[in-house]
Amino acid sequence: MVNDYYYDEVSSVTFDDIIYDNELQNSIDLILKEYEHIETLHKYGLPINHKFLFHGHTGCGKTTTAKAIANKLNKRLFVVNLGTIVSSKLGETARNINSIFKKAMREHAIVFFDEFDSLGKIRDYDKDSSEMKRVVNSIIQLLDYLPYDCMVIAATNQIQMIDEAILRRFEMKLTFKAPEDDLLDIFYKQLLAKFPEKYHNIEKQYGVSYAEAKVLSFNQIKKMIISGL
Numbered sequence: 001m002v003n004d005y006y007y008d009e010v011s012s013v014t015f016d017d018i019i020y021d022n023e024l025q026n027s028i029d030l031i032l033k034e035y036e037h038i039e040t041l042h043k044y045g046l047p048i049n050h051k052f053l054f055h056g057h058t059g060c061g062k063t064t065t066a067k068a069i070a071n072k073l074n075k076r077l078f079v080v081n082l083g084t085i086v087s088s089k090l091g092e093t094a095r096n097i098n099s100i101f102k103k104a105m106r107e108h109a110i111v112f113f114d115e116f117d118s119l120g121k122i123r124d125y126d127k128d129s130s131e132m133k134r135v136v137n138s139i140i141q142l143l144d145y146l147p148y149d150c151m152v153i154a155a156t157n158q159i160q161m162i163d164e165a166i167l168r169r170f171e172m173k174l175t176f177k178a179p180e181d182d183l184l185d186i187f188y189k190q191l192l193a194k195f196p197e198k199y200h201n202i203e204k205q206y207g208v209s210y211a212e213a214k215v216l217s218f219n220q221i222k223k224m225i226i227s228g229l
Contacts, residue, residue, distance in 0.1 A: 008109075009077050013067035019179070019187050019210070020061070027174050028065065035073055049171040050151045051143055053116070055159040056176035059211030062155040065176075066112045075151065076109040082118060093119075094138035101142045101150075108149040116154035117161040136163050143169040181206050184213055191217050199224050 020028060034041065034048045041048055054062040070077035078100060085096045097119070104111045113119065119135060143166070146152060154170070156162060167173070179187065184206055191214060192200045202220040205213065 009067075009079065011067040011071040011077050013064055013071055015068045015072065018061050018064055018068060019183050019190070021177060021180070021183065024174060024176065027172060028069075031069065031172070032072060048148055050148055051146065051170045051172075052151070052153045053159070053162075053167070053170040053173045054153060054155040054176060055173060056157070057178040057209060058157050059209030060176040060178060061210060062176050063112075063114060066110065066153045066155070069151075069153070070110050070112075073110075073151075076107050078104050078107075078109050078111050080111065080113045082113075082115060086119075091134060094134050097135065097138055098142065101146070105147060105150050110151040110153060113152070113154040115156065117156045117158045136166065140165055140169060178207075179210060179213075184208070184210075187213055188217065195221060 015028070031049065031052070038048055054065065056062070067077060069075075080097075080100060085100070086093050100111060103109075119139065143152065159167075159173075184204070187210055188202075188204050192202070199221045202217055205216050208216070
């Protein structure tokens, strides 16, 4: 479902579609295990982590991971539409963000912000408008009072631009690095497995993101298919 301020979707993405390095895999496993054992942790008075910042190289799985988590935990995913949530009207952007959080709390859903640095940027009290400071303060308050049956995932390629007070609110910060050659080899193998063997002879490129590798591979496969018609 599409709202003015967010896309409401039931994700079908699984973790079988994603490849991680060992450090990132361990972090993802920890997130999922906490939710698997949530009742036991609560018995000991231990809160579960539910505010995550995904940062790092573009095209390396931040959005896909958010979708896979939503699918695994059977939660709806509210993908914030930055094109409509930001308003020039005084106080309107903060109110739009607040309305999304309220909806997510009612639905026990996941709120996903892509390009989060555009909303949570560092407050410059000499240069920033009062509106930008109001947005950052609103996000801080919403994160502080977010119930544990609701989750926030923010993604950014520019973590250095995010306000320090907001960064402190995220319990886990996961780094998505550009894939090494061995991980790209695994990725290429998974991609090609979906096609007949005669289309496997592609020119594999390295030093690229997963998203770039996928586009490059599909373009070559499509060319082979069309030329054989």
